[in-house]
Amino acid sequence: MAVSARLPEDMTTKTRARTDSAQQELKELQLRPGFLLRRAHQVSSALFMEATTALNVTTTQFGMLTILAAREPIDQIGIAKLMRLDRSTTGLVVKNLEDRALIERVTDPEDRRRRLLRLTAEGRRLLQAVKQPAKAAHDRGLSVFNAEEAKSFIALLTRFVDGNDSERQS
């Protein structure tokens, strides 16, 4: 639909002049990748949280548990790189997981700067429990697309992130 030619009554000519272009910019804002990606991330997280409420785990925590299952024992820098997070964020998330006894953290005897992370039995159990609802949330999010579109969506997102990946200083 086009921008309405009718404006609210209380607008003076002067106000209207500024407002018309500003309205246009609002529409443009809402179609920018930045705005859309914030919303998309928001929506995606919400779907995950809905699907896993009982398990009390976040998307980021789920990501870390998944990475640990594949790569334990691994240190925080290693996990930060795989997650594409900085060191501080990684340290915080790791601490929360450790506080919940989902992972354990021990100093690497061969390099005492490092903390080696491993899943606990509890962490492994939780990860198993989360997998299905996580996949369900993921499928539900993509259900607005047909198969080809979904593939395209993933491919374009992958290209966007890989192509703009400015190697943070984790």
Place this chain on the structure above:
Amino acid sequence: MAVSARLPEDMTTKTRARTDSAQQELKELQLRPGFLLRRAHQVSSALFMEATTALNVTTTQFGMLTILAAREPIDQIGIAKLMRLDRSTTGLVVKNLEDRALIERVTDPEDRRRRLLRLTAEGRRLLQAVKQPAKAAHDRGLSVFNAEEAKSFIALLTRFVDGNDSERQS
């Protein structure tokens, strides 16, 4: 490239068995919309921040200023809906903008629950200054695509967010 058949030396047979499927799940994780959208949002924000460092403004603040330019005077709930943010987040961002004297906030005399927000002259100046770098960041992010792909990317993101929009309780 295919998954390497060679595994690190220090893996026992038992470890390898668990690891193979877990490795697969790691790859799947990294191709999930949730993971990709987090990264994409991260990348997009980083591009914006790089392009606007001198101006000391965030993506969210820029969004609010843009909305205000189009819709002032508007109350916080109104802006929350346009930004797709909850009331609390909106209140926080608004407070930061007010502290920086980029907006002003006055109680609506006709409904004293409401705070009407308006840009200050300073806020208008900043918004003008941010527009170009913001657009540059946006264009740069999309530069990994050709024109058709970029259009597709925006269209798919729009459908994803609109199609999964669960009307938060702002």
Place this chain on the structure above:
DNA sequence: GCATTTTAGTAAGATATCTTACTAATGTTG
């Protein structure tokens, strides 16, 4: 017109995310 409900906003607390700056341990180099 008063009691109930709804609405706008704030408060408090949690997680995620980043930056800058620090400590401690390891690595490198003359």
Place this chain on the structure above:
DNA sequence: CAACATTAGTAAGATATCTTACTAAAATGC
């Protein structure tokens, strides 16, 4: 080997985001 540089991690502080719970004001309904 000692000085310097690099690396792993933590600390502190900022913004963004959500939830739950509260206050105050307006709207609604009998």
